[in-house]
Amino acid sequence: MNLFKKVGIFMADVEAYIKDLKETIIKRDPNQSEFQEAVFTVLESLKPVLEKHPEYIKTNILGSLVEPERVFQFRIPWQDDAGNYRINRGFRVQFNSAIGPYKGGLRLHPSVNLSIVKFLGFEQILKNSLTGLPIGGGKGGADFDPKGKSDLEIMRFCQSFMTELQKYIGPNLDVPAGDIGVGGREIGYLYGQYKRLNGSQSGILTGKGLEYGGSLARTEATGFGLIYFLDALIKDQKDSLKSKTIKISGAGNVAIYALQKAQENGAKVVTVSDSNGYIYDPNGIDLATVKQIKEVERGRIKEYADKISTAKYFEGSVWDLDIDYDIALPCATQNEINEDQAQLMVKNGVKYIAEGANMPSSTKAIKVYKDNQIIYGPAKAANAGGVAVSALEMSQNSERLSWNFEDVDHQLKGIMENIYKQISDADKEYDLGKDYQAGANIAGFEKVAKAMLAQGLV
Template structure:
């Protein structure tokens, strides 16, 4: 079996040199899915996984825009349309200086499995630009978004490809992007998700990824007759996902100890309660400040420069910042400090070494493609509401989100439970996501 996996990975490496993030994502999937393929004749010999790692379409384009000084700036725009076997491409747009082909291909590949797990009819895609919104005026961001959409519009549509937000793309950016799409296409369609509530958005869409991550952690803990209540929880990040993960932990009776950004992390031994979290939301969302400013308001907290929070003793860890933020030594620190559950809120925040360490220790570990699928699930619900010209209440959407996360958890158990009773959620998520997409690809022939 090892030789089959290595042969497959060698071929993928030859075709995708200098794309480490993408190769990491493929390796993690191949190690669990290829053994399953070999044991099932319906998939074996069809090169299904090889077809899945090759994007159906890759779009790259130039984005020219004018800054506030009248200077012409040039950025790169991308859209990776990975797989449409079960529905239109669906996945976020990321505006960040680190954006490149490798990162977007890894995100698009993960999105295929994540969207499949939701059971909603959505394929996988991802896109974005190396544009950095930080430090830019609203007018500069508007001009960039309009320029970006003036090219992207020809490649998307409500039955073709439905982008959403991601890092650097929030409600403001979605509004500017949608405005230009509507003008060019002369139509008001649900072509983007994450829209404002007054013009087609869904309730709790901003909260969904963070909420879903905590719901998944709760489902995992329930298998041990345990819960979030009374647990010490360490969270990385302080953006949208981290904020709402913290909010849900507090609502469910857990104690949030940390938040972080790219500069460092804060540790509040008294716990980050609802009042303190409101301050963080104002600080990050409106003032666009740094997390260390938390100490100006709450001086009893501690700030650690240039580090991630994984050395802080906890029961539950929620990595909600970015890819590969939780490394092998971080995993060892968490285990030695009593962590029993890790639920990923970001996309691929744990390295393969860290994941293997969690599995060896047999703690509860949820990969992002399962535990952070709440965001895209609610995006799918937004698409449904747009098609119906109808809005569900906050309670209705939250109930559907909770049900979807529960169903994803059940799928992971179905395909991931091992002989000794341990639930390998990575294996379960990969195989469950693969089966639905593979069956659709087989039914549609070689296209």
């Protein structure tokens, strides 16, 4: 049955409306499992909002929200050091601009496909809304693997990627940033090519170097923001980070700076990991050693065990390590925690989990958290610090100013504390029982929905 006709018949029937939306998505995008998982989780959590606000059903706001405003897919030709011609596939999804220009990272990883980019872009809408800043949701990337590539190969790829991408972005239209596989080196090459083709536009990318329009605290933002959010959540439970034992996955910027800020707050972090395995150091991870290996030497995390005698290296997932601890901070990649690993968290006495990566917990893992009263801070709220400081970088570029580290960090802390307040308030308003995942979805959605209603059927 046609969705719009069905809405007219079943305006009060929230279940029928959600069911119809899901069927439409499955029919349109049958092979996009990551996108479906992200959207269906949000749709389920919005049921109490739809019951309270039937106008959202009448106007089919969710039907618009789950459909990107536009999607670009393109080929990226480049030449490797051996002279071979290589072809990769690039994407940019401009998902929703109701509250501001599209904002979201570029991911370079072999797993990148349209489903993953759409799932990330959809999550970005709600995440950006929670920051309170005027930025819409978008995401992009390519199925290119930067690992093992020379600097010249990375440069040639990035220049080819931007040659096509620059047709669709602009300082007041769509402002990409970094994500997995896109750090300062890649942003520099991308920015240089954009400038070469269009003239100087410092506001076209965020995560730039400080020498050409970047913001202090951007590198630290997601990791610091994760701990600011976690600290606000824990304090609201009449608890403290001090003396807590923490497992962290990952060893990139998010993990490293979450480790740093957690230690500053008196917690002990005992693990870090990369794609091959993980380090367990019962005395607490040494921050300086991790930074030396990952940021200076660009090495593998197993080298930590060669430098620190108390540490052990294991292959596999850090979430299979059977030790007692208090807090889990997944900061690696999507779906890194499965149902069995979540059950192990319960056995190990975990009280809190806050996500530094995008959608690192499977749907079944999240159910285990909730069934066992683990307080869960979802990615769209807990890891919003990166995009928040990216938006602050946009503001600095517009003003032709550079704020000091303390000013940016102070604003970041306030934004993350306010994100927790928004989801806590939504949790109380809709009597969700400390379901902060639903609270984040509702708080992010309501701002976007009101803006979409105000702007009409567009």
